[in-house]
Amino acid sequence: MSSQAAPVETHDHHDIRPIRKAAMWVFLGSECMFFGSMIATFLLYRNETGDGPGSEIFNIPFTSASSFVLLMSSLTMVLAHNAFEKRDARTTRIWLGATALLGTIFLAGQIFEFAEFVHEGLTLSTSSFGSAFYMLTGFHGAHVAIGVMMLMAMFYLSLDGRLYDDRGLNVELVGLYWHFVDIVWIVIFTVVYLLQV
């Protein structure tokens, strides 16, 4: 066949980057289902507060501020990615650091918020409302924490110029993951907080 057709060059060499990106998008599609199930659980139990407190203990100004912090971390992330594409390792590092910092502030805010709520009598086992609330926001927080760890790994790699080595993980994939964590929070902020007050 090669003798008569001799068509397309047989590129055995698949550039691995689009392959990873495809897998990342598949994974994020899957994560939509994961968070969708928990959001549906929350909607189901939004009024099942039993004897415990309900959405009246939410501190909307506080959560708005931390939501804004997470939203802006998407900006710093996309700037890091932009610099990464331009092979500007120094600027990439600065924005990566800023993103990790904003993520950490968000997490700190969430821990503070959880502590407040527990203080006011809402725990994991108070009511179905409490269970659903903590599960949804807790799993989201865990995703943010994993994201911060990946950002710090990228930051560390950038320190000695290994940012562009071919490894399992790169700034673009971390970025996709990070933005996803942000858009999940966009939905959570609306569904859990704004719609319940």
Add this chain to the structure above:
Amino acid sequence: MVLDTSKDLAPAEPTGIWSWITTVDHKRIGLMYGFTALVAFFVAGLEALLIRLQLTTANGTVLSADAYNQLFTMHGLTMLLVVVMPVGAAFMNYFIPLHIGARDVAFPRANAFSYWLFLFSTVMLLSSFVLGGAPDGGWFGYAPLSTQLEEYVRMDYYAIGAQLLGIASIMASANFIATVFTMRAPGMTLMRIPVFTWMAVVVSFLLIFSLPIFGVGLFQMFFDRNFGTQFFSGGGDPLLWQHLFWLFGHPEVYVLILPAMGIVSEIFPVFSRKPLFGYPFVVFSGIAIGFMGFGVWAHHMYTAGLGPVAEAGFGLATMMIAVPTGVKIFNWIGTMWGGKVSFELPMLFAIGFVSLFVIGGLSGVLHSVVPSDYQQHDSYFVVAHFHYVLFGGGVFGYVAGAYYWYPKWTGRFLDKKLGLWHFWLMLLGFNMTFAPMHILGLNGMPRRTYRYGEDLGWEFWNQVATVGSFIIGISFLLFAWNLIRSHKRGLPAGSDPWDGRTLEWSISSPPPVHNFDEIPVVEHVDDFWHRKYATDDDGRAVRMPDVSGGTISAETATGDDGSHEEEDMHMPSPSYYPIVAAGGIVTMGYGLVYVPGGWVVVGIGALISLWGVFGWSLEPVTRGGDHE
């Protein structure tokens, strides 16, 4: 074997235990999946035989109620999650890259990780038998039964074990999707992919989108059991679990059957010497089944009281899903129609698949009718139905695949005489076991009860079923013996024993580490066939005239005349990080089962998996030509 040109530049096949532990070769991982699933099949089969022994006579005394509960739960769990799904994964691992003309899957190390996580989770699930008792709340784990009795760890094993198996499946599925969509050989358009690989894609999508829902349900069950949450108890609603479970559980049954449908879609054309009748219809009906499979979950919940509107809707959707399934059956019959059918072993099993699947499918349509289902619900009629589709359908299909592809794995045929015994005994035993269950079910025998009274008149058919189940057991012992014996003593098969149509037959048996000496350029559906045959004026297939006396050798068919420039073939390097990461995660799983005391173990497991994951993601990737 035939392909020895320029072999010197290709990577050599490593040997030894360590090479299997660190392997990232999709073919070896596929074989390991298959072997593990076969062992688990015998375990689950043994569980089934014990259940049958208990039910042989009224007021059976073989098992206690407690042991019976564990056995029927583990039989279901093992058969579905540890046998049939991984057998599908075995075929997918081995043949997706060969079918699309690739050297490996997209992420070889993630692939190894999926396998190790699957293996360790399996060991964890089975170890529960000796560590405080196996799960005993049914494979469906309905709340609130599954969330009670917190002092026992049994359903914790279920919650964690199934969760870990799910993670392994999600990773494998993402891998397969990325492989098929980005690594096809030149010319291998989506509508030229072999049907088996198409079905693998559909299955991967089903898993990707349904497993996370199950995962959430399992977490909720686990939290309810261990942290006092109120998802299914207190203010919570047990019905939520049923929704979350069946949103996964129904796509899951298509996950089990679609790869088998793909396998027989490969087998019928080869043994009828005709192209698959209506290739696009088979592909699109598979995709349609995938879509519709997401919209029928509540037909498992008719008796839960969803209300007439929901029940009517789900009933209609369920009836409609019979349409794409029927399309496939007519396509298979159409493929055989007018073909030169040869009844080799794979073909016999494939025909068995279609016949038995039709019976199971028809009783499935009965279940879609709501009032009728109210009568049949939780009776042995349902047991008969799903064994006809999953055993008569699924297992016959996978066994057909094993007879079909064994020559590719080993270079040798499975023994035909033993195979014929296997087929006829399995067919007889299967129908003896499960056909009487229709009658028992209609007579009112309920599922999942460990005893029945003498006066109910159920003994005769139960005894027939028990005899049948032991015949199935014998037939599979013959199969296992055949697999072992033929590995060394089977007839040599060569690279293309069945006169195959798809690319895997164009390379040696067993295939070299790098699969293809030269990546093929594809121009047709069934490309390999078109390289071997031309069509004459009457539309009949004529072997292409060839140098080697009328038959074309696999060598020339691949265009491998040895004159091409050898490209560098760096295969991905072996890695032990996948097994470390998987081991760490399962250690965490064991710890979680025993919380709060187990938190220490969770911590240790977390450290091990962090080591594995970081070592893995920071380890340089070796891959052919990724110089950029």
Add this chain to the structure above:
Amino acid sequence: MAEAAAHRSHPTPAMYWGIALFLGVVTAIEIAVPSISALDPIKVPLLWMLAAVKFFTVVGFFMHLRYEKRLYKTLFLFGVFGVFPLFIVVLLSMDAL
């Protein structure tokens, strides 16, 4: 599969700042909506809509999905749009909507 879309020029940092400003403004509107009693009748759909605007702005621009191959869009939007009908049915059947 490589389409023209894949080669459309990516936004510049200045555009990213602009998009972030837009997102901030939408967030401010979201926070204000519950406190404006005149908007109460349309509060629920309005808030869902604003969240969707933010969601797809981030997906489209920050995650570059606007500029990506159709394959990636399909893979992801499958999940996004698949989850809605499933759980709407679940919640309806449990009388929670």
